[in-house]
């Protein structure tokens with residue numbers, strides 16, 4: 001049998017800002033023979049997530065920092081090619097954290113969930129994965145928008161934000177206002193996704209435009225961005241406002257947080273800011289998916305996915321999340337499934 005070569009992208013230094021080649025080592029290694037209990041997975045697709053960059057930082061987060069010298073951690077999907085574990089068979093599709101490599105050896109430390117065949121990989125990693133389901137639980141469990149309320153979503157044209165805004169629409173929010181980085185993205189969320197308005201934070205005065213677009217104040221803020229945009233929204237929240245701390249992408253590549261000046265409005269307005277991590281909802285994914293399927297089927301929820309071919313493009317594709325050079329969810333395709 002020919003030796004199977006595993007291309008791997010290793011983290012060799014902590015990036016400052018965007019991920020550059022001098023923080024990475026691209027190696028080719030033979031796949032080691034499996035030990036008892038192990039499973040060999042050929043990686044098919046990788047989810048490109050802002051959290052990949054968070055895990056590259058020095059400090060631990062909800063998961064430990066990626067150790068220097070390790071393969072870059074990333075969620076994804078693959079196909080079992082060999083199994084020495086009773087729960088897996090060759091040909092099974094599995095989801096988990098394969099990382100930036102061609103072959104993932106699943107050991108007892110790893111979590112690999114068998115997924116039913118027939119669901120497109122792009123859907124499993126976007127609308128029915130950690131993107132759509134994050135929007136679902138973040139908005140509905142933490143934001144809890146009531147009919148008629150005003151909901152603001154930052155990162156509105158991104159994977160999570162685009163779904164969160166549409167879910168607010170489904171839940172009969174009175175007004176759904178997005179914040180995004182280009183006029184084209186703003187047009188997309190208003191014209192195609194049904195947001196009432198969208199503010200271009202790069203070219204417009206966010207405070208003034210929020211005042212204009214949220215005449216009744218802000219009841220729910222689904223925040224993907226943090227930093228200055230969160231501060232601006234805090235100034236205009238209503239009594240009893242809920243701020244869903246989903247992400248703070250504007251801060252992931254910065255050494256220091258800019259801090260918040262307007263947090264005291266949480267006191268005056270009896271508001272609540274609450275964070276969550278989607279991994280805590282793993283046992284409830286099916287519930288969210290069952291709710292999302294009919295919304296997708298009848299067009300109430302639309303989503304955009306861009307698939308980039310080639311493991312070698314994983315670092316550059318991750319950087320696009322931070323330059324905003326994409327709409328919706330980004331996925332890297334590493335290989336095609338076997339026939």
Ligand SMILES: NC(=O)c1ccc[n+]([C@@H]2O[C@H](COP(=O)([O-])OP(=O)(O)OC[C@H]3O[C@@H](n4cnc5c(N)ncnc54)[C@H](OP(=O)(O)O)[C@@H]3O)[C@@H](O)[C@H]2O)c1
Pocket residue numbers: 048049050051130131134155156157158159160161179180181182185224225245246247248249250251276277278279320321322323324325326328329330
């Ligand atoms: N809590 C959880 O469990 C959980 C799970 C998944 C994701 N998240 C978080 O949810 C957020 C969105 O994730 P995603 O996967 O859907 O990514 P995404 O929104 O598709 O991509 C990131 C977007 O953020 C915007 N952005 C980048 N830098 C920015 C800056 N400095 N200021 C303002 N906007 C900036 C860019 O759009 P513009 O062109 O609009 O700038 C970019 O397209 C992230 O913060 C992520 O960490 C949290």
